Amino acid sequence: MSKEKLIDMALNNKMHAEAGTMELADTIVEIPASNYFDKSRWQKEVDLIFKRIPLVLGVSNEIPNAGDYKSIDVLGVPVLILRNSNGQVKAYLNACIHRGAALVENGLGNKKRFSCPYHGWSYNEDGSLIGISSQQDFGDLDKNCKSLISLPILEKAGIIWVILNSNSNLDMEKFLSGYDKMLELFDLENWHVFSTRVVKGPNWKVAxxxxxxxxxxxxxxSETFGKNISNQANYYEWGPHQRVVSPLARISSSEKGGVVTPDLDVPVEDWPMDMLMAGVWTIFPNVSIASFRGGGRAVMLSQLMPGDNPEESFTTQYYLMEKKPTKxxxxxxxxxxxxxxxxxxxxxxxxxxxxxxSLKTGMIDSVMFGKNEGGGQNFHGWVDKILKTKDKDLMSLFS
Ligand SMILES: [Fe+2]
Structure with a gap:
């Protein structure tokens, strides 16, 4: 089904490419410039979007083996993600239940159990408390009643989502709105993590x-990869997630020294998979995946996180390769x-x-998204919608 959908999109894009057209939104949309810098608005975005809905916090192949873990701070929340001996991923607050000390330093590693570096309490891969140092002196405490704080986690399409709220009962699959079936076509779970980098940037929505x-x-x-390429795009939506793709599919390629496009005389069904998957696949609220041919088939997965204030964000870039590259x-x-x-x-x-x-001067009231910028219109529409929605109604936004 998802492959058929991919072919349908390619046919629709091709039709537009041949006509020199794109699908247009109904109208030009204006949004208040203050949405990008107002501190209370920004705090709401952090609390009601980033701390309420599932966030991509990694890819499966960062922790491929039993015992592999990844520890990161996300918006002030120390998160420990691990793969247990059954191959399932789990997420916990990286904090000892005794007095809250971090169990592991941030980074990647492999452990069967986690021993707190403060007083030596230890936990297994299920987050169960299995050892209390000098328990005869500490006092009577039923170990079965205490365990690491667990966070909701979901692994799909080689991507790992976590909710930064231990009390959340949001249906993460429903939130994905069927988009994971499309993302599965990348087959990222079998891809090689070549390298990651972090880039500091502006406000997360500006970025x-x-x-x-x-x-x-x-x-x-124009000076890098944009010379002579079309500025048109079609947008395809799955709930808040959307694909942004040029009517004439194209992929940046270092091998060909530029941009590769399909031969439109070749039937769409025979296009290589990366050409069918061309464009930018965004995962709401803050991730994009785009295809490249640099050293072989690859994607750049970019994850944007708000920084400490409305004027900064940090983007983690993952360069993922279909096959482990040769030298x-x-x-x-x-x-x-x-x-x-x-x-x-x-x-x-x-x-x-x-x-x-310029926006922060307050002299610009609003910014515009044209009929050709439906992606931005959809995105800001979803941000507004989620900010306005109470916890109890959040799930009803997704189908
Ligand atoms: Fe750009």
């Missing part, structure tokens, strides 16, 4: 807007990753940092 339109590509990126491919892959980091840092985010200064 994310740039992933949701192709309108800016031939202008802002030569490694050089190409690194070149492609360097270019992508450069483009994001020096073109997208430097533009974002300057534009948010």
């Amino acid at each position: 994310y807007d740039g992933y949701l339109d192709l309108y800016h590509l031939p202008v802002l990126h 030569e491919q490694e050089i190409e892959a690194k070149k492609q990753f360097d270019l992508l980091e450069y483009v994001v840092r020096e073109e997208d985010y430097s533009t974002g940092l300057r534009l948010q200064k």
Whole structure:
């Protein structure tokens, strides 16, 4: 079914490419400029979006084996993600139940059990408390009544989602709105994690807007990959998640020194899979996945996180490769990753940092998203909708 959907999209895109058209939104949408810098609004976004709905916190192949773990701080929440001996992923607050000390330093590792570095209490992969140091002196405590704080987690399509709220009972699959079936077509669970990097950027929505339109590509990126490419895009939605794709599919390629497009005389069904998966696959609220051919088939998965204030964000870039690269491919892959980091840092985010200064002057009332920028319209619409929705009604937004 999902492959059929992919073919349908490719046929629709091709039809637009041949006609020189794109699907347009009904109208131009204006949103208040203050949405990008107002501190209380930003705090609401952190609390009601980032701390309420599932967030992509990693990919399966960062922790492929039993005992592998990843420990990270996300918006002030220390999270420990691990793969247990049954191959399932689990997420816990990285905090000893005794007095809250972090069980492990941030990073990747492999452990069968976790021993708190403060007083030595220990936990197994299920988060169960299995050892209390000098319990005869500590006092009577039933170990079965205490365990690590568990966080909701879901692994689908080689991607790991976590909710930063131990009390949440949100249906994570429902939130994905069937989009995971599309993402499965990447087959990321079998892909190689080549490298990750972190780029500091502007307000998370200022930064994310740039992933949701192709309108800016031939202008802002004219010196890098954007020369002579179309600025049109079609948008396909699954709940709040959307794919942004040029009518004429294209993939940036270091091998060909530029951009590769399909031969439109070749039937769509015979296009290579990465061409069928071209464009930017965004995962609400803060992730994008885009295809490249740098050192072989690859994707850049970018995860944007708000920083400490409305004016900063941090983007973790994962360069994932279909196959483990050879030495030569490694050089190409690194070149492609360097270019992508450069483009994001020096073109997208430097533009974002300057534009948010202008917005913050308060002299611009609103910003606009044209009929050709439906991706941004959809995204900001969903942000507004989620901020307005009470916990009890949150689930009804997704189907
Ligand atoms: Fe850009």
